[in-house]
Amino acid sequence: MFVTRKAEFSASHVCRIAGASDAANRRLYGAGANPNGHGHNYLLEVTVEGEPDPVTGMVIDLKDLKDVIDEEIVAPMDHRFLNFEVEPFDRVIPTAENVATEIWRRLEHRLGAASVRLAKVRLFETPDLYVDVTREDLPA
Amino acid sequence: MTTLTRIYRFSASHRLHSAELSTDQNAALYGKCNNPYGHGHDYVLEVTAAGDLDANTGLLLPVAQLDSLVEEHVLRVFASRNINRDVPQFATLVPTTENIAIVITRLLEAHWSAYLHTWRAHLRRVHIQETDRNGFEIALPRPQPTESVTTHA
Numbered sequence: 001m002f003v004t005r006k007a008e009f010s011a012s013h014v015c016r017i018a019g020a021s022d023a024a025n026r027r028l029y030g031a032g033a034n035p036n037g038h039g040h041n042y043l044l045e046v047t048v049e050g051e052p053d054p055v056t057g058m059v060i061d062l063k064d065l066k067d068v069i070d071e072e073i074v075a076p077m078d079h080r081f082l083n084f085e086v087e088p089f090d091r092v093i094p095t096a097e098n099v100a101t102e103i104w105r106r107l108e109h110r111l112g113a114a115s116v117r118l119a120k121v122r123l124f125e126t127p128d129l130y131v132d133v134t135r136e137d138l139p140a
Numbered sequence: 141m142t143t144l145t146r147i148y149r150f151s152a153s154h155r156l157h158s159a160e161l162s163t164d165q166n167a168a169l170y171g172k173c174n175n176p177y178g179h180g181h182d183y184v185l186e187v188t189a190a191g192d193l194d195a196n197t198g199l200l201l202p203v204a205q206l207d208s209l210v211e212e213h214v215l216r217v218f219a220s221r222n223i224n225r226d227v228p229q230f231a232t233l234v235p236t237t238e239n240i241a242i243v244i245t246r247l248l249e250a251h252w253s254a255y256l257h258t259w260r261a262h263l264r265r266v267h268i269q270e271t272d273r274n275g276f277e278i279a280l281p282r283p284q285p286t287e288s289v290t291t292h293a
Contacts, residue, residue, distance in 0.1 A: 017197065028197050028292065030204045093198040097142055101193070128147040129203065136141055 002119055003059045004047040007069045009078035011086075012039035013094040029095075037081060042099070043124040044073060046107060050116035060116045072106040096125040104133040143264055144200045145188040148210055150219035153180035154235040178222060181270050183240075185214070187248065188265035190282065197292045201261040209255040213247045237270040244268070245278050258292070
């Protein structure tokens with residue numbers, strides 16, 4: 001069974017390759033290459049997979065999942081400039097793909113000992129663009 | 141696996157009517173959608189790409205390139221059109237959303253490499269909401285790795 005918890009955070013970022021020309025950066029990242037940065041209201045959906053506990057009837061205590069998401073993602077990223085304030089985005093370009101991958105990495109690290117498995121991270125950068133990171137053995 | 145999904149919207153009209161069926165059969169099968177004057181929807185199209193991230197850019201693909209592909213080969217064809225009359229593929233094909241999804245998938249596949257051939261991303265999924273309640277989806281298999289790709293920037 002899959003259980004999904006949502007969270008939001010707002011952050012700024014800039015997507016640029018330092019050694020590339022302004023034109024090349026614009027081709028790759030569009031307006032996202034603006035050197036001074038810009039921001040998004042990111043919407044995060046975290047899906048875990050497990051079986052309901054026979055006593056509690058819960059796959060996971062959603063309060064616990066909320067706390068993990070708050071500690072690992074929302075607290076460090078909300079109202080921050082990702083490139084300057086959040087590891088590893090001082091050296092990894094904070095594209096939606098890379099931010100989603102980092103969120104997956106952080107959550108998987110924390111949920112490793114839990115009775116559930118991380119199944120999917122869906123990150124909306126805008127209402128019209130989202131990135132999914134899924135466990136390899138699950139259908140996309 | 142990492143996928144990127146971009147959401148597009150277009151409004152278009154259509155009429156569901158099969159030349160293979162009688163007037164009564166069409167009316168019974170398609171109901172209100174068989175209205176001779178047609179009707180319209182605000183379609184929501186989701187295009188999903190999958191593949192390996194380009195290590196240098198952190199991108200699956202540049203969204204602007206995907207937008208150009210969809211705008212030039214899908215939205216320009218369908219947006220604010222009468223699908224039965226204005227889209228050549230539907231001269232005889234009934235524009236159910238199933239068939240619209242198939243035609244859009246073929247258009248995206250046909251023009252994908254012209255926009256994105258240097259990227260590792262492939263077309264993974266096409267999803268169309270005809271209304272908030274009716275959704276249609278085509279999932280595409282992961283292609284065999286064949287073509288060489290460019291490292292970006």
